[in-house]
Amino acid sequence: xxxxxxxxxxxxxxxxxxxxxxxxxxxxxxxxxxxxxxxxxxxxxxxxxxxxxxxxxxxxxxxxxxxxxxxxxxxxxxxxxxxxxxxxxxxxxxxxxxxxxxxxxxxxxxxxxxxxxxxxxxxxxxxxxxxxxxxxxxxxxxxxxxxxxxxxxxxxxxxxxxxxxxxxxxxxxxxxxxxxxxxxxxxxxxxxxxxxxxxxxxxxxxxxxxxxxxxxxxxxxxxxxxxxxxxxxxxxxxxxxxxxxxxxxxxxxxxxxxxxxxxxxxxxxxxxxxxxxxxxxxxxxxxxxxxxxxxxxxxxxxxxxxxxxxxxxxxxxxxxxxxxxxxxxxxxxx
Amino acid sequence: xxxxxxxxxxxxxxxxxxxxxxxxxxxxxxxxxxxxxxxxxxxxxxxxxxxxxxxxxxxxxxxxxxxxxxxxxxxxxxxxxxxxxxxxxxxxxxxxxxxxxxxxxxxxxxxxxxxxxxxxxxxxxxxxxxxxxxxxxxxxxxxxxxxxxxxxxxxxxxxxxxxxxxxxxxxxxxxxxxxxxxxxxxxxxxxxxxxxxxxxxxxxxxxxxxxxxxxxxxxxxxxxxxxxxxxxxxxxxxxxxxxxxxxxxxxxxxxxxxxxxxxxxxxxxxxxxxxxxxxxxxxxxxxxxxxxxxxxxxxxxxxxxxxxxxxxxxxxxxxxxxxxxxxxxxxxxx
DNA sequence: CTGTTAGCGCATTCAG
DNA sequence: CTGAATGCGCTAACAG
Numbered sequence: 001x002x003x004x005x006x007x008x009x010x011x012x013x014x015x016x017x018x019x020x021x022x023x024x025x026x027x028x029x030x031x032x033x034x035x036x037x038x039x040x041x042x043x044x045x046x047x048x049x050x051x052x053x054x055x056x057x058x059x060x061x062x063x064x065x066x067x068x069x070x071x072x073x074x075x076x077x078x079x080x081x082x083x084x085x086x087x088x089x090x091x092x093x094x095x096x097x098x099x100x101x102x103x104x105x106x107x108x109x110x111x112x113x114x115x116x117x118x119x120x121x122x123x124x125x126x127x128x129x130x131x132x133x134x135x136x137x138x139x140x141x142x143x144x145x146x147x148x149x150x151x152x153x154x155x156x157x158x159x160x161x162x163x164x165x166x167x168x169x170x171x172x173x174x175x176x177x178x179x180x181x182x183x184x185x186x187x188x189x190x191x192x193x194x195x196x197x198x199x200x201x202x203x204x205x206x207x208x209x210x211x212x213x214x215x216x217x218x219x220x221x222x223x224x225x226x227x228x229x230x231x232x233x234x235x236x237x238x239x240x241x242x243x244x245x246x247x248x249x250x251x252x253x254x255x256x257x258x259x260x261x262x263x264x265x266x267x268x269x270x271x272x273x274x275x276x277x278x279x280x281x282x283x284x285x286x287x288x289x290x291x292x293x294x295x296x297x298x299x300x301x302x303x304x305x306x307x308x309x310x311x312x313x314x315x316x317x318x319x320x321x322x323x324x325x326x327x328x329x330x331x332x333x334x
Numbered sequence: 335x336x337x338x339x340x341x342x343x344x345x346x347x348x349x350x351x352x353x354x355x356x357x358x359x360x361x362x363x364x365x366x367x368x369x370x371x372x373x374x375x376x377x378x379x380x381x382x383x384x385x386x387x388x389x390x391x392x393x394x395x396x397x398x399x400x401x402x403x404x405x406x407x408x409x410x411x412x413x414x415x416x417x418x419x420x421x422x423x424x425x426x427x428x429x430x431x432x433x434x435x436x437x438x439x440x441x442x443x444x445x446x447x448x449x450x451x452x453x454x455x456x457x458x459x460x461x462x463x464x465x466x467x468x469x470x471x472x473x474x475x476x477x478x479x480x481x482x483x484x485x486x487x488x489x490x491x492x493x494x495x496x497x498x499x500x501x502x503x504x505x506x507x508x509x510x511x512x513x514x515x516x517x518x519x520x521x522x523x524x525x526x527x528x529x530x531x532x533x534x535x536x537x538x539x540x541x542x543x544x545x546x547x548x549x550x551x552x553x554x555x556x557x558x559x560x561x562x563x564x565x566x567x568x569x570x571x572x573x574x575x576x577x578x579x580x581x582x583x584x585x586x587x588x589x590x591x592x593x594x595x596x597x598x599x600x601x602x603x604x605x606x607x608x609x610x611x612x613x614x615x616x617x618x619x620x621x622x623x624x625x626x627x628x629x630x631x632x633x634x635x636x637x638x639x640x641x642x643x644x645x646x647x648x649x650x651x652x653x654x655x656x657x658x659x660x661x662x663x664x665x666x667x668x
Numbered sequence: 669c670t671g672t673t674a675g676c677g678c679a680t681t682c683a684g
Numbered sequence: 685c686t687g688a689a690t691g692c693g694c695t696a697a698c699a700g
Contacts (some may be wrong), residue, residue, distance in 0.1 A: 004452070005480075006693055022695060028669060047474055052450045053396060054693035055385035057676045062387060072416035075409060082406035082433050089432060094451060098423060100417045115426060116386045118338070139537070140381055144337075179521045205661035231637045256620040263622070275671045285561050287591040342679055351687045364685060388677035392694045398676055 005046045063093050065121040070128040072099035077125045080302035087306040104133035115141040121313045127152035127195035128184040140167025146312025148305045162304045166295045167202035169326030171288050173248050173276045174206030182245035182274045183229040186218035186237050190225040190250045252277035252284045259287050275333040289332030296326045339380045399427050399455040400448040404462040406433035408622050413458045414636035419639040438467035451476040455647045461486035461529035480646025482639045494654040496638045498630045501536035503660030508540025509611045516579035516608045520552035524559040524584045554584050564591025586611035586618045593621050609667040623666030630660045
């Protein structure tokens with residue numbers, strides 16, 4: 001932003017007024033062909049590019065959108081973010097993507113930054129944004145621009161949500177294990193979030209439907225959402241319940257660690273122990289045996305999010321809720 | 335950017351001039367305590383947040399930086415991007431992260447977008463930006479802002495580069511395999527890039543040092559950088575050279591597919607066949623057996639890139655080159 | 669067809 | 685200590 005050539009520089013050299021240059025740049029009609037060509041020549045010659053900020057100031061439009069991600073290590077969140085980024089960039093928007101971390105105060109701080117930049121729309125990636133603090137922040141700082149939460153929901157007039165039926169999805173996972181004769185099933189939460197809450201609900205529903213009692217619901221929560229974390233929690237499950245027949249993990253990454261733990265302990269997968277992950281990620285393809293996984297349609301989800309945001313960007317900001325359906329991809333671990 | 339409260343609104347309500355409000359906002363001295371407090375009160379009351387674009391216009395500084403990534407599916411590139419983003423956000427900058435895709439014209443287009451936004455610095459993630467077209471584009475559009483290329487190099491006065499000695503790193507991998515008695519070694523390129531070129535060079539150097547002839551250099555190039563692609567190319571290698579004793583892959587992801595192919599074909603890893611990947615990614619931990627990998631220090635690399643860019647942002651734009659050293663992490667596949 | 673004027677929201681002289 | 689005036693780069697309304 002130093003010494004950049006302006007329309008005035010061009011205008012002076014062309015011997016016209018700045019507004020004429022502006023008209024040429026924006027392809028407005030009513031310019032003598034000759035003038036237009038001379039100006040265009042000079043624009044090319046000086047590599048003139050309009051300043052988006054200055055233009056935005058007068059047009060009252062920044063064409064900026066913000067994408068917030070809680071945890072940038074979550075591969076599918078990041079990937080979804082870029083799917084959306086690409087779609088929006090194609091439409092002439094510019095995306096500010098930021099990793100907020102899990103703390104509510106930081107999320108609020110980033111929302112403030114987005115307001116400061118006057119973004120015209122926001123994507124909230126993941127259900128971790130489904131908190132009261134975020135809701136407050138939005139009401140306070142971004143009350144009237146379109147916002148879409150991916151895999152989550154916020155009851156605000158300008159916030160849309162696209163979610164997956166992960167609860168019934170996990171319930172189907174329970175069914176699958178039962179159908180293979182595996183009735184003693186543990187459930188591993190890699191972290192606490194509304195999304196994982198829904199998954200847990202599905203597990204509990206599925207189990208109780210089969211008459212499982214409270215003490216037969218084996219819920220495990222881990223410290224660190226990682227391969228290593230999955231390895232260790234699985235070892236613990238095997239210690240606590242040597243007779244366990246199935247384990248459902250909230251994400252593939254952790255399940256991959258679980259497969260390893262089971263193998264190391266001599267539990268044959270899937271004969272002795274059935275394992276299921278969630279996300280349909282590449283981790284599941286690499287695992288040995290390959291992981292059965294619940295595809296929660298994150299790709300489709302983010303495409304829908306992009307579409308809904310675009311609609312909002314281009315017109316009315318009516319809050320929409322969209323539901324997608326998950327699907328089990330059965331591979332070798334069940 | 336609609337109906338946002340401005341300093342004029344505040345000024346009017348406070349019964350002062352806009353410049354006074356501006357002074358309060360920027361903590362300038364020389365304001366009566368009483369006035370200051372009244373203004374601050376109103377700022378809070380109206381949730382006033384200054385417009386970054388307007389401020390940038392007069393201050394001649396956007397505090398925007400751009401981060402370009404060729405392929406957003408490359409997990410470590412994305413991760414590095416966010417490492418940098420976080421560091422820069424902490425410093426009050428705002429990052430525009432974009433996936434460009436491999437085509438040169440698109441890369442140029444994105445560079446144009448960055449100029450339009452008047453970014454004050456740029457990160458180029460990955461050696462795929464090390465092309466003549468990009469060099470031209472930079473010379474034309476961003477000739478005097480600090481730019482740092484991660485794992486690549488461009489001979490321009492405002493471009494710095496941080497790179498890893500992947501060539502000698504791969505050479506060490508060859509050594510490792512030889513030390514285990516594995517002399518018939520193939521090399522798999524997942525894609526064409528300067529970085530992969532250096533890796534290949536290391537392979538060739540290592541092999542020829544041991545007296546390998548040209549026809550004993552088994553170079554394979556793949557269509558699609560994926561698990562599946564790694565699986566298939568490995569099958570092909572096994573067909574072409576059933577006596578192969580070692581394979582080095584340019585990335586872990588592909589190597590993970592290779593492990594599977596070897597196992598499916600009944601090649602014992604590592605006894606019969608030694609496999610090595612590059613990146614020290616989580617894929618290597620999930621694989622069974624766990625993958626030996628060349629750690630190319632991408633994390634440290636991006637941290638250095640952030641530091642160098644920050645220096646450039648804050649002062650002199652002298653082009654710097656920094657070299658980091660890779661290291662083999664030996665696990666179960668060798 | 670083109671130039672002049674005004675103003676987007678803000679920071680910064682320069683007066684008072 | 686504070687207000688009025690100016691300009692950042694650009695578009696838009698209004699004259700001519």
